[in-house]
Amino acid sequence: MYKWELDSAARTRKASVRDAWEQITPEWLFLGSFAALILIGALGLRFVPFFYAGENRPLGIVDALFTATSAVCVTGLIVVDTATYFSIWGKLWLLLLIQVGGLGIITFTTVLIAAMGGRPSLRQEAITSGTREAVPTIDYRGLTRHVILFTLGFELIGFLVLAALWVPRFGPIRGVGHAAFHSVSAFCNAGFSTFSDSMVRFQTWPLTLVTIMGLIVVGGLGFLTLEEMYTFVKARRARRGFRMSLHSKIVLVMTALLVLSGWLFFALLEWGNTLSGMSTGAKLINALFMSVTPRTAGFNNINYVQATVGANFLTILLMFIGGAPGSTAGGLKVTTVALPGLLAWSRIRGQGVTSFLKRTVPEETIQRAVGLIVLGFALVTGCILLVVISEGSSPDRFLDYMFESVSAFDTVGLSRDTTPGLGAFGKLVMVVLMFLGRVGLPTVASALTVAAYRPLGEFRYAQEDVVIG
Template sequence: MALTSRSRRKLSAPEAFVGSFLGLIVAGTLALRWLPGLYTGEPLGWTDAAFTATSAVCVTGLIVEDTATYFTFEGQLLLLALIQLGGLGMLTLTSMVIAAIGGRLSLRSEAVASSAQEAVPNVPTRRLIFGIVRFTLLFEAAGALLLYVAWAPSMGWREAAWPAAFHSVSAFCNAGFSTNADSLMSFQRSPFTLGIVSLLIVAGGLGFVVVEELLGRYRDRSAGRRRRRLSTHTQLVLSVSAALLAGGWVLFAVFEWHGVLADLGVGHKLTNSLFMSVTARTAGFNTIDYAAATDSANLLTILLMMVGGSPGSTAGGMKTTTFALLGLLAWSRLRSQASVTVANRSVPEETVQRAVGLAVLATAVVMAGIFLLASFGDLLHKGDPFLGRAFEVVSAVNTVGLSMNVTPHLSPGARWLIIVLMFVGRVGPLSLAAALRARLARPGKYRLAHEDVVVG
């Protein structure tokens, strides 16, 4: 016991974070295999159970079996629990319970929770953890209520309750799981439904630190206090998110106006184009058939999936701040500036280096995944296009969940590859960022002589 306790104390924050997700995936896989009453037919095999559990815990949304028809209510309830736990993070939940009973947060939990706190130092760790759970439940409850009001007249007042709750949690956690066989394609002409789901996705993808800071400014204004300046982190998240949403909205409308959206009216075309821009940023719900979309729209979706949401959120991807820092770095170099500046502030060189490192590794993982999936040649349908395979890999690595109808045709070997990519995409960026922070913060004992290299 002493050895076990000593080993546990040696776990670093990234190791504890990765271990919590891995443990939840294993537990979910065993539950999907052994618990009775989860399926309408034959139970999932080991590979498909691991795939489904990983997709739920990593809030990805890729499925090998239809959630609506293959799973019973109990099965869908288990998936929703895995999505919720994966969205919040096991360590966050544990920290919240400890704080609720008056105990002190463990150093491991504080290390994980405080990683986002560096950008907004005015948010205490304990308050941040309470805020994560409180705002999550508040947004999900509000979303469920609004979806229930929208769906009850057509589905029935009793029948609409479960789909409303399921979709609200799935949307806020950016999971993309749906109790409808066609995801949200049947709601193409329901702007209210698409608007609610979009707001939930955006709220979940902005990041808890950003939401807390915005609410703090609102409380200051309500109390008549002088409002604090928005942190550079929050300003960057809000501006980049708005630009990506607006740009994607316009481009999707242009690419698919006479394509998959051709049968819709002007208002519904605009609504669905906006939803396509929202959901591509790691949400996974779809109102169109991406296999029937143009190559331009699918390539744009891949690019938006690569960027993803914001740090400290339920979304995946390389993150909006990383994307912004890469652009700002290029712009500063073009102007021969020594440092990266934004909002009248200079960004630390260490942070810029972490952003570059994260982007390079994320791109390398995607390229390796595409190469392996293309090299396997083990799709049952040999005619599936290369773009579909690349789309699948990017969706998995960035925990999005969109697919060009490739997932059900993957062989067991390819499914295990996607499992690994989903897991790496969910826990890899945070762990890598922590590792890079520790490595870059450690000064070396000496520096080797400079020698220039020709680039460009």
């Protein structure tokens, strides 16, 4: 065969690969990046023996997949004790998966390209700046850089504070190691801990609890809101006007409302139960921690098996809501839950449109929020049913499986000591919930949507009403 024929065949193959690559939508690229990272993490946990301490054997394939998914999806559910089962190298492997999964693999890749002097692709820009219309005040080209700066900055602050608190108790090496791990895990809302009892031992350490809570809240606000807050501060210093978007205002209002109301109810429900025996100040701090950690953080300062049914159900509700869009937190997101509430309030007042803080929310956005809540509820309910059937346990375990399923879907990591006892099928159900909860139902729905061919343009069928209520 002539050389020019070989070159032509090579060019044809390259063109075919390029065409196939360009056919991948941003949504499928995002899903594929997380799936690939989970697979890499699972293979490492399955086949690298020095990831394990002492005589501990590598995890089986299901447990390795579960643990890798939990780390990449910043959930925190565990099948073995992270503190004792993994070596320092295994913990570093988990920390790497948490950090990359928390930031988002696409954001991480974009930063690497920018650091090497390259330019992010249009596909990457489509993923990282898909909220341009909702938050138009943000410079999206600089947002990715600020994501890294915010992440490393807050994690560094958390590390320094925790190291100052823990080095005197655990020694320089262990204290620094614990501080670094928990700073990353808390900001990324991962919930993994190098302590077997998570934060229970720190019930009387208010500064430790406050530091962890601060990292959780900041990580759960979302990078869009953090960017707007940063821009707002700069504008105030320069004495320039700046109007924060409705998105960020709702995030801040809902975050404060959920944390404060949860604080009150947890204090009332657990004051004489899991918080008994503590001083008044310690009870208040621990009740506040119980309100913050369901925002998909997953650190526990009490044993939820011993908590009241009311406290467990309140935790489930807070876990289901989660944090803010564009954050390291999971859940339905505070804005998604807020919009149907604003819709109901507007209708009660006789308003035909949904308004908040002198701004009207588009009807299409309201419909998407309602649809997302319905999809999320249906998915979690179906998975709870599958787990209950597969485990075949007594009726008194229903709360455990409900708690575990919501924790998995909303990437929280809180548990009623149920995870290690699940069968292989139950763990795989949790893997699916963690993955879908991390990448988000809108992304999955968009990836699966196939545009229908409509030669006559947009149309609708004849309208007919339905009786409700």
